[in-house]
Amino acid sequence: MTEPIFQLNDIVVTVNQGTPEQINIMDHVNLSVFPGDFITILGSNGAGKSTLFNVIGGNIPVSHGQILLNGRDITSMSVERRTRFLSRVFQDPKMGTAPRMTVAENLLLSEKRGQHRGFGPRHLKAHMDKFKQITSTMNNGLEHRLNTATGKLSGGQRQALSFLMATIKRPEILLLDEHTAALDPQTSQELMTATNDQITRNHLTCLMITHHLDDALKYGNRLIVLDNGKITYDIAGDEKDNLTKEELLGFFSDIEE
Amino acid sequence: MSIIVSAIGQGLTWGIVGIGLFLTFRILDFPDMTVEGTFPMGAAACVAAIYSGASPLVATLIAFVAGMLAGLVTGLLYTKGKIPVLLAGILVMTAAYSVNLRIMGRANLSLFDKPTMLKNHFLESLPPYFDSVVLGIVVVAIVTALIVYFLQTNLGQAFIATGDNPNMARSLGISTDAMQIMGLGVSNGLIGLGGALVAQNNGFADVNMGIGVIVVALASIIIGEVVFGDLTMNQRLIAVTIGSILYRFVILLVLKMGFNANDLNLISAIVLALFMMFPVLEKRFRIRHTLAKGMTKHD
Ligand SMILES: Nc1ncnc2c1ncn2[C@@H]1O[C@H](COP(=O)(O)OP(=O)(O)OP(=O)(O)O)[C@@H](O)[C@H]1O
Numbered sequence: 001m002t003e004p005i006f007q008l009n010d011i012v013v014t015v016n017q018g019t020p021e022q023i024n025i026m027d028h029v030n031l032s033v034f035p036g037d038f039i040t041i042l043g044s045n046g047a048g049k050s051t052l053f054n055v056i057g058g059n060i061p062v063s064h065g066q067i068l069l070n071g072r073d074i075t076s077m078s079v080e081r082r083t084r085f086l087s088r089v090f091q092d093p094k095m096g097t098a099p100r101m102t103v104a105e106n107l108l109l110s111e112k113r114g115q116h117r118g119f120g121p122r123h124l125k126a127h128m129d130k131f132k133q134i135t136s137t138m139n140n141g142l143e144h145r146l147n148t149a150t151g152k153l154s155g156g157q158r159q160a161l162s163f164l165m166a167t168i169k170r171p172e173i174l175l176l177d178e179h180t181a182a183l184d185p186q187t188s189q190e191l192m193t194a195t196n197d198q199i200t201r202n203h204l205t206c207l208m209i210t211h212h213l214d215d216a217l218k219y220g221n222r223l224i225v226l227d228n229g230k231i232t233y234d235i236a237g238d239e240k241d242n243l244t245k246e247e248l249l250g251f252f253s254d255i256e257e
Numbered sequence: 258m259s260i261i262v263s264a265i266g267q268g269l270t271w272g273i274v275g276i277g278l279f280l281t282f283r284i285l286d287f288p289d290m291t292v293e294g295t296f297p298m299g300a301a302a303c304v305a306a307i308y309s310g311a312s313p314l315v316a317t318l319i320a321f322v323a324g325m326l327a328g329l330v331t332g333l334l335y336t337k338g339k340i341p342v343l344l345a346g347i348l349v350m351t352a353a354y355s356v357n358l359r360i361m362g363r364a365n366l367s368l369f370d371k372p373t374m375l376k377n378h379f380l381e382s383l384p385p386y387f388d389s390v391v392l393g394i395v396v397v398a399i400v401t402a403l404i405v406y407f408l409q410t411n412l413g414q415a416f417i418a419t420g421d422n423p424n425m426a427r428s429l430g431i432s433t434d435a436m437q438i439m440g441l442g443v444s445n446g447l448i449g450l451g452g453a454l455v456a457q458n459n460g461f462a463d464v465n466m467g468i469g470v471i472v473v474a475l476a477s478i479i480i481g482e483v484v485f486g487d488l489t490m491n492q493r494l495i496a497v498t499i500g501s502i503l504y505r506f507v508i509l510l511v512l513k514m515g516f517n518a519n520d521l522n523l524i525s526a527i528v529l530a531l532f533m534m535f536p537v538l539e540k541r542f543r544i545r546h547t548l549a550k551g552m553t554k555h556d
């Protein structure tokens with residue numbers, strides 16, 4: 001058995017500590033992620049899916065428990081430091097890109113994710129061929145808009161760009177938080193297909209939140225269900241492949257089609 | 258003629274203040290009030306340094322450092338102290354007033370019989386007021402070139418990204434706190450530098466010379482934007498200085514109309530307000546349309 005690349009050990013996140021509204025929005029969560037895992041995450045609104053990502057990303061401090069990366073304790077590591085191994089795509093197309101900077105400038109920024117940025121010139125021109133090539137893989141015309149301010153792109157193009165930015169420098173862990181949710185069904189399917197291609201081709205380790213049962217079943221090698229800040233269901237391999245939508249529906253209510 | 262040359266000289270010198278404010282106001286998207294304290298601080302530090310025997314060049318660099326330190330304090334109050342940036346700036350601006358009095362030991366100091374950057378053989382051999390034009394061009398060119406270079410570096414890009422989308426910047430490992438502290442520091446350093454040059458131009462430093470600085474600097478930025486419209490980042494930086502010169506012309510016109518120097522702050526505020534309302538006015542009165550019509554021949 002391989003060693004887990006990433007572990008959450010008994011993670012608790014308590015909010016409104018000491019008030020009548022005190023509640024654990026992460027409630028003794030244990031999770032071991034193995035290299036090459038592509039985990040789809042389901043859960044109703046407010047189940048704690050984004051909270052889980054915020055714990056992994058260091059955006060919210062944990063009240064109890066331990067986070068390990070390759071066996072090393074990173075529980076108190078800052079958000080900035082964690083970006084050395086972690087990248088993330090948000091649901092909101094506005095969150096992941098700098099609107100007044102061009103597509104190429106955004107890509108260049110993401111290529112140095114987690115690295116030192118100094119007084120050396122940025123060498124944008126030298127990267128243009130590479131950027132043209134990788135944007136053309138998204139099949140949405142992004143490669144013709146490299147010098148356009150990102151704010152002028154469509155939502156679908158922006159999310160495709162955010163995804164490229166998250167993967168241009170290989171992350172040890174990729175977090176996708178409903179990254180296709182804001183898009184129309186067609187665009188959403190195209191981005192999902194491109195996402196799956198990249199992840200399988202490059203053997204990326206990925207956690208993907210989705211509200212689509214079909215996507216959760218179709219993609220990935222492992223599926224977990226969150227409810228009330230707890231992991232209530234975690235299956236992988238053949239067991240996941242053989243899972244039917246009806247069986248899955250039995251595990252929780254409230255999930256949109 | 259000479260008042261036009263003098264206006265250009267002032268416009269160039271104040272262009273440095275405009276560029277300083279551009280870094281916070283436009284790139285970081287911060288309303289930084291510190292400038293009203295760092296402008297006279299630069300002037301005070303420069304004049305005090307000249308009094309204690311420093312060469313004018315060294316004194317001017319000291320002014321940059323003084324402004325930068327004050328900007329760093331604002332940055333720390335905002336990022337680490339979690340004080341809203343507007344209030345942090347007002348706090349430092351207020352404190353700076355006392356600091357500036359300490360630096361000078363009194364409310365104003367004259368440079369009448371002291372050396373300044375303008376008092377050398379070459380600049381003194383020029384026709385009247387050309388000295389400040391030449392000095393202004395040199396300093397603006399150096400400052401603009403340095404900022405243009407900086408913005409094209411990896412660090413500069415991280416700085417722009419921080420202002421554009423701090424969330425995204427953090428998710429790429431950019432320390433947005435460090436970028437904001439740095440931006441406030443450099444911005445206020447430049448504003449201190451501007452204060453030092455204005456003091457040397459005017460021949461004195463006064464603790465009250467900071468009042469209205471933010472309005473004048475903003476006016477340079479906004480006039481440049483209204484006049485030139487859509488520009489690249491590098492062009493926008495140059496547009497600030499041109500906007501600053503145009504602002505001086507507007508003031509010159511207004512003074513010609515019979516207002517006097519005591520009305521200056523009122524006039525600055527009105528000029529800035531009018532230019533900021535330009536998009537609204539443009540929509541309502543179709544100014545561009547009317548202007549264009551006025552330029553064409555009757556058919
Ligand atoms: N900082 C906070 N303070 C208080 N409550 C919080 C905080 N952050 C999240 N919560 C609560 O924790 C619960 C889980 O929120 P979270 O955003 O993780 O849900 P989610 O599963 O991502 O839902 P959605 O599907 O709507 O995105 C919600 O009830 C939310 O109100």
Ligand SMILES: [Mg+2]
Nearest residue numbers: 049050051177
């Ligand atoms: Mg969520």
